[in-house]
Amino acid sequence: MTEVLKTHPNIESVWLLSPDGSFQPPRIAVMGALHGNERCGLAAIERVRADAENFASRMRRGTLVLIHGNPLATEQGKRFSRGGVDINRLFAYEYLHDLAQAAWTYEHHRAAAIRPVVTDVDALIDLHSASRPTDPFAICDGTPEGIKLAQSTGCNITYGWDGPGMLMEHVSIGALVAAGKPALSIECGQHADPGAADIAHRILCHFLGALGVTDHGVADETRATYRLFGRVVKPTHDFQLAGPFKSFDRLAPGEKLGSGDGVIIHTEQEAHLLLPTPTAVRGEDIVYLARKE
Numbered sequence: 001m002t003e004v005l006k007t008h009p010n011i012e013s014v015w016l017l018s019p020d021g022s023f024q025p026p027r028i029a030v031m032g033a034l035h036g037n038e039r040c041g042l043a044a045i046e047r048v049r050a051d052a053e054n055f056a057s058r059m060r061r062g063t064l065v066l067i068h069g070n071p072l073a074t075e076q077g078k079r080f081s082r083g084g085v086d087i088n089r090l091f092a093y094e095y096l097h098d099l100a101q102a103a104w105t106y107e108h109h110r111a112a113a114i115r116p117v118v119t120d121v122d123a124l125i126d127l128h129s130a131s132r133p134t135d136p137f138a139i140c141d142g143t144p145e146g147i148k149l150a151q152s153t154g155c156n157i158t159y160g161w162d163g164p165g166m167l168m169e170h171v172s173i174g175a176l177v178a179a180g181k182p183a184l185s186i187e188c189g190q191h192a193d194p195g196a197a198d199i200a201h202r203i204l205c206h207f208l209g210a211l212g213v214t215d216h217g218v219a220d221e222t223r224a225t226y227r228l229f230g231r232v233v234k235p236t237h238d239f240q241l242a243g244p245f246k247s248f249d250r251l252a253p254g255e256k257l258g259s260g261d262g263v264i265i266h267t268e269q270e271a272h273l274l275l276p277t278p279t280a281v282r283g284e285d286i287v288y289l290a291r292k293e
């Protein structure tokens with residue numbers, strides 16, 4: 001019998017799935033558990049692997065590249081490994097030149113190892129979850145094609161992550177976005193939500209269907225679109241958000257966003273919150289602000 005699933009010949013914890021065992025292009029990368037405490041994307045990948053023959057029979061062309069993003073952090077149940085760094089800030093690959101290899105953490109090595117299947121593929125979906133409850137949402141570039149692809153997944157749509165001072169070039173989808181190729185990062189729900197794995201799998205199927213790689217249908221409802229205009233870095237050690245915010249909560253102009261000793265931040269204009277992260281430490285992003293389109 002033809003093998004439709006195989007392990008990647010030289011990258012650990014990466015698998016290839018093909019409709020007929022020929023492993024032809026285009027290559028569509030599917031990433032899960034880039035952050036080790038975000039299991040839903042990995043669960044979706046495991047489900048595809050466990051159901052390989054059936055899933056492959058729904059493929060029309062190409063090769064799926066299934067990537068377990070951060071195996072050590074997954075083992076440790078943490079966002080990143082002990083003593084390590086957030087791997088989803090390393091994909092500009094500046095450290096290859098700027099940081100002596102002796103100083104690399106596990107995540108630096110892992111980002112280098114998966115570079116070919118992150119930067120040199122034809123499309124990528126990167127499945128995450130969030131520390132606070134959220135409706136599923138897609139992070140895309142703001143092009144009409146990117147927004148249309150995000151709409152096909154049935155998620156809320158966010159864009160503007162590539163504005164000045166934002167993070168797009170440092171995250172997993174940055175290279176493909178810069179190359180004008182289809183790439184989405186998805187927040188599927190809260191880490192602990194037992195439904196997030198099903199959501200991740202469903203979104204993945206819609207994504208592959210939209211690309212014409214599988215015969216899955218796309219989502220039939222169109223969700224709201226939000227454009228980012230701000231990124232709030234936690235300014236002081238004791239700064240706290242003003243409430244138990246969730247993604248897409250709305251603040252009116254002048255409402256308090258958060259405060260700490262000697263610091264209060266109010267919104268100047270209406271803002272929808274994205275990825276509020278009460279556990280952020282000083283200097284990390286504590287929340288993003290978006291406008292509903």
Ligand SMILES: [Zn+2]
Pocket residue numbers: 034035038128129
């Ligand atoms: Zn994540």
